[in-house]
Amino acid sequence: MAEITSEVLIERLTAWGVDTVFGLPGDGINGIMEGLRRHAGKVRFVLVHHEETAAFMATAYAKATGRIGVCLATSGPGGIHLVNGLYDAKLDHAPVLAITGLQESSVLGTAYQQEVALDRLFEDVTEYNQVVMNPAQLPALVDIAIRTAYARHGVAHLTIPNDVQIAPAHQDPYQTVAPVRPPATTPVYLSPTVRPHDDDLRRAADLLNAGRKVAILAGIGARGAGHLVEEAAQRLGAPIVKSLLGKMVVPDDSPYVIGGLGLLGTKPSEELMEEADTLLMLGTNFPYTKFLPEPGKAKVVQVELDPARAGTRIPTDLPLVGDVGATLAALLPMLDRKDGDHLRDYRERFADWQHAMAALEAPDRDPIAPQYLAHQLDVLAADDAVLCCDSGTVATWAARHWQIRGRREFYLSGTLATMAPGLPYALAVQHAFPGRQVIAYVGDGGFAMLMAEFHTAVRYRLPVKVVINNNNSLGQILWEQMVLGYPEHGVRFGEPLPDYAGWASGCGGFGVRVDKPGDVPGALREALAYDGPALLDVAVNPDEPPLPGKVTYEQAKKFATAFLKGQPNRASIATTLFKDKIQQLRG
Numbered sequence: 001m002a003e004i005t006s007e008v009l010i011e012r013l014t015a016w017g018v019d020t021v022f023g024l025p026g027d028g029i030n031g032i033m034e035g036l037r038r039h040a041g042k043v044r045f046v047l048v049h050h051e052e053t054a055a056f057m058a059t060a061y062a063k064a065t066g067r068i069g070v071c072l073a074t075s076g077p078g079g080i081h082l083v084n085g086l087y088d089a090k091l092d093h094a095p096v097l098a099i100t101g102l103q104e105s106s107v108l109g110t111a112y113q114q115e116v117a118l119d120r121l122f123e124d125v126t127e128y129n130q131v132v133m134n135p136a137q138l139p140a141l142v143d144i145a146i147r148t149a150y151a152r153h154g155v156a157h158l159t160i161p162n163d164v165q166i167a168p169a170h171q172d173p174y175q176t177v178a179p180v181r182p183p184a185t186t187p188v189y190l191s192p193t194v195r196p197h198d199d200d201l202r203r204a205a206d207l208l209n210a211g212r213k214v215a216i217l218a219g220i221g222a223r224g225a226g227h228l229v230e231e232a233a234q235r236l237g238a239p240i241v242k243s244l245l246g247k248m249v250v251p252d253d254s255p256y257v258i259g260g261l262g263l264l265g266t267k268p269s270e271e272l273m274e275e276a277d278t279l280l281m282l283g284t285n286f287p288y289t290k291f292l293p294e295p296g297k298a299k300v301v302q303v304e305l306d307p308a309r310a311g312t313r314i315p316t317d318l319p320l321v322g323d324v325g326a327t328l329a330a331l332l333p334m335l336d337r338k339d340g341d342h343l344r345d346y347r348e349r350f351a352d353w354q355h356a357m358a359a360l361e362a363p364d365r366d367p368i369a370p371q372y373l374a375h376q377l378d379v380l381a382a383d384d385a386v387l388c389c390d391s392g393t394v395a396t397w398a399a400r401h402w403q404i405r406g407r408r409e410f411y412l413s414g415t416l417a418t419m420a421p422g423l424p425y426a427l428a429v430q431h432a433f434p435g436r437q438v439i440a441y442v443g444d445g446g447f448a449m450l451m452a453e454f455h456t457a458v459r460y461r462l463p464v465k466v467v468i469n470n471n472n473s474l475g476q477i478l479w480e481q482m483v484l485g486y487p488e489h490g491v492r493f494g495e496p497l498p499d500y501a502g503w504a505s506g507c508g509g510f511g512v513r514v515d516k517p518g519d520v521p522g523a524l525r526e527a528l529a530y531d532g533p534a535l536l537d538v539a540v541n542p543d544e545p546p547l548p549g550k551v552t553y554e555q556a557k558k559f560a561t562a563f564l565k566g567q568p569n570r571a572s573i574a575t576t577l578f579k580d581k582i583q584q585l586r587g
Contacts, residue, residue: 003169005135006035009099009160012139014042015187016146018070020061020431021099022046022054026074028101028114031165046431046460048424049452051078055085055098056424056450057431060388062094063411064429068146069094075101076114079121079159084418086125086155091415092220092245093153097145098122102161105133118159127154132164136172140183150189153306194305195326204301204318205334211278211299213342214238217261217292219246220414221283221305225325226250229282232328236280237338239346241269243284244399245414252403256343258350259549262288264399267549268349281316283324285309287415303327353549357400367541368517370394370469374401377441377467380524383408385437388425390446391417393475396546398441420449426464427457437465437528444470444493444537447500455507457533465527466535468500471542479545485561487568492542504535515539543572 009032013021021043025033036045048054051073058069069089073079079100089096103112119131128148130141145156167173172182196204208214214236218229226249233240233256240256242249244264250257259266261273273279273293281302286292292314293300303320304310310319320327361375374397381387383406389398391413404410411429413421426440447468457464473492481488504511510530514523520538527534548555563570 001038004031004035004165005138005167005169006031006165007038008135008138008169009142010035010039010043012142012187013070014039015139016142017067018043020044020046021070021072022048022057022061022428023072024048024051024054024074024078026078026101028075028078028103028162029072029099029165031162032072032099032101032160034166045072046456048456050450051081052085052420053424053427053450053453053456055082055096056088056421057428058096058098059085059089059092059094060411060421060425060428061432062089062096063092064386064409065432067095068149069096069428070099071096072099073101075103075118075159075162076116079118080116083121083125085421085424086122088413088416088418088421089155090125092413095146095149095153096155097149098126098155098157100157100159101165102131102159104163105161106163108161119157122155122157125155126157127152128156130158132158132160134172134174135164135167135169136182139187140185143185143187146187147189150191193323193326195322195330196320198330200318200320201327201331202334204320205331207299207301207318208236208278208280209336211236213276214278214280214338215272215276215298216240216256216280216282217243217284217286218249218282219243219284219286220249222246222249222324223283225282225328228325228328228332230254230256231332232280232335233343235332235335235337237340237343238280239268239272239343239350241265241272243286243414244395244412246284247399248404248408248410249283251405253405255347258346259353260399261286262291263548264396264546265291265549266350266353266400268346268353270550271349272346279314282328286313289313361401363517363520365541366517368515368520368538370397370471370540370544371401372517373467373469373520373538373540374398374441376520376524377439378402380521380528381408381439382437385439386411386426386429386433388412388422388429388438388440390422390440390442391419391476392443392446393471393479393546394422394441394443394469397469402441419446422446423450423453423464423466426466427453427460427462430457430462430464431460438463440464440466442466442468443475444468444472444498444500445474448498451500451503454504454509454533454535458508461532463530463532463534465530466504466533467524467527468535468537470500470537470539471544472497472539473542475542476546482562482567483555483558485558485565487562487566500537501535504533507533510534511537513537513539541576543569543576545573545576
C-alpha cells in the first residue's frame with residue numbers, strides 16, 4: 001500500500017516517544033485511524049466512550065509521566081467535546097497534543113455538515129494551533145506542536161482535513177513561488193535548567209534570613225524537589241504549607257508540614273498566613289488570595305519558572321525566576337540556620353488539628369461519615385498508591401484524610417476544578433503504570449457524568465479501584481449555597497437511587513454498595529484485592545459539611561441565615577454538626 005500522510009503523523013508521534021493515543025473515531029478522522037491501524041504495533045489507540053474522557057486521560061497521562069499526552073477526536077462535535085479536558089491541561093500546565101479532523105479542504109467555508117472551525121474554537125486553550133493544509137507540512141508541524149507544548153507547559157492542536165489525511169505522503173501538491181522548500185525539523189526537545197542570577201539569590205537569602213516568622217508555601221512546581229523544600233524549612237525554622245495540587249511534593253508525615261491551605265486546608269496553615277512576616281512561595285501560583293498574607297504585611301520571595309506569573313497573586317518583594325530544584329540548591333548554602341521555636345509552635349497546633357480530624361473519622365457514626373471512608377481508604381491503600389480525585393466535597397476529604405507517604409501520588413483537576421476527571425485520570429495513570437495501585441476517589445455527581453468509562457477499564461483490563469463518596473447530591477454546591485446565606489436548591493438527586501454497583505457488575509467488573517459503617521473496611525479490602533476493575537459505592541452522610549479550617553463570623557452568620565430562610569434539611573444538618581462537635585470533645 002502506498003504511504004498516506006496520516007502515517008507520517010503517526011510515525012512522527014512515535015519518534016517523540018508517543019506510544020498511546022486516547023480517542024474516539026469518526027468519519028472526520030478515518031484517515032488518521034487508518035494510519036493508527038497500519039502502525040498499531042507502535043502506537044496503541046485507547047478507545048473511550050466520550051471525547052471529554054480522552055482529553056482528561058491525555059492530561060492525566062502528561063501530569064503523571066511528564067511526557068506529552070495525546071488525544072484524538074473527529075471533526076465538529078467530537079472536537080468540541082475535547083474542550084473541557086483541554087482546559088484542564090491548560091490551567092494545570094500539562095503538555096498535551098490534541099489532534100482533530102476537519103472537512104475536506106475543497107468544501108471548507110460552505111457550511112458543510114459538522115463544519116466547525118476547531119482551530120478558532122481552540123484559540124484560547126492552546127499554545128500552538130494549526131490547520132494542516134499540505135502533506136508537506138508534516139512532520140515539521142508535529143515537531144513544532146509537541147516542542148511548544150513542552151516548552152510552554154500547555155496544549156497544542158493540529159486539525160487535519162480529511163483529504164490531507166489520506167493524501168500521498170511527503171507530496172507537495174502546489175507549485176512554490178517563494179524561495180522555500182518543505183520544512184525540515186527534528187523530534188527533539190531539551191528542557192532548560194533555569195536558575196536565578198547569583199545577585200538575586202543573595203538578596204533573597206538576606207530577606208529570608210531577616211525574617212522571624214517564615215512560612216513556606218509549596219506547590220506542584222516543586223515536585224521532585226521535596227527534600228530541598230524540607231531542607232529549606234529546617235534552616236529557616238519554617239512550617240511548610242502545601243497547595244492542593246502540591247500535596248504530594250512533601251510527605252504529610254514530614255516534621256515540617258502543617259497541612260494544606262484554603263477552604264480545604266487546615267486551621268494552623270491559615271493562622272500561619274495571618275502571622276508570618278516572611279513568605280517563601282515555591283512553584284505555586286495559589287489563586288485564593290484571601291488565604292495569603294495581606295499585601296504589605298509579609299515580605300515575599302517567590303520562585304517561579306514563568307516570569308509572567310511571579311507576583312500575580314500577592315506583591316512579591318523578590319521574584320526568583322527559575323526551576324524550584326535548581327534555585328533551592330543554589331539558595332540553601334546562603335540561608336542561616338534559625339532556632340525552631342516558630343516551627344515547634346505550629347507543629348503543636350497541627351497536632352491539635354490532626355487530633356480533631358481523627359475524632360471525625362470515628363467508625364460508629366451512622367450514616368457513614370465521609371471522613372471515616374476517606375480514612376479507611378488511607379489506611380488500607382498501598383504505600384505506592386495513586387489517588388485520582390474528583391472535584392467537590394471529596395477533594396476536602398482527600399486533602400485532609402488521604403496521607404502522602406512512601407511513593408504515594410495525588411492528582412486532580414486543580415485550577416479548573418471541573419467535575420468528572422477522577423475516573424478518566426485513574427484509567428490513564430493505570431495505563432501508564434500498570435503495576436501501581438490506582439484509585440479513583442469520586443463523588444456520585446462526577447461519576448455519573450462519565451460512568452461509561454468503567455466499561456473502558458474492564459475492556460482494557462485496567463485494575464482501577466473506584467470508590468464513590470455517594471451523598472446523592474451535588475454536595476459542594478449545597479454548602480456553597482448555604483455559606484452565601486441561601487437555603488439549598490436543586491442540589492439533591494432524590495429517588496430512585498442509581499445502582500452504580502450493578503453497573504460495575506454489568507460491565508464485567510466488581511461492584512458492591514455499602515451503607516453501614518461496619519461494612520466499610522471489609523468491602524474496601526475486597527475491592528482493593530480484586531484482580532481487575534472494582535467499584536465500591538458508599539452511602540455517606542449527605543449532611544456532613546466540608547467546613548473550612550477556620551470558620552469566620554461572616555461565614556457562620558450566612559450559614560445561620562440559610563437556616564432562618566427555610567433550609568429544607570436544617571434538622572439533620574444541625575444534628576450532624578452537633579455530633580461532630582461532641583465527637584471532637586470526646587477525642
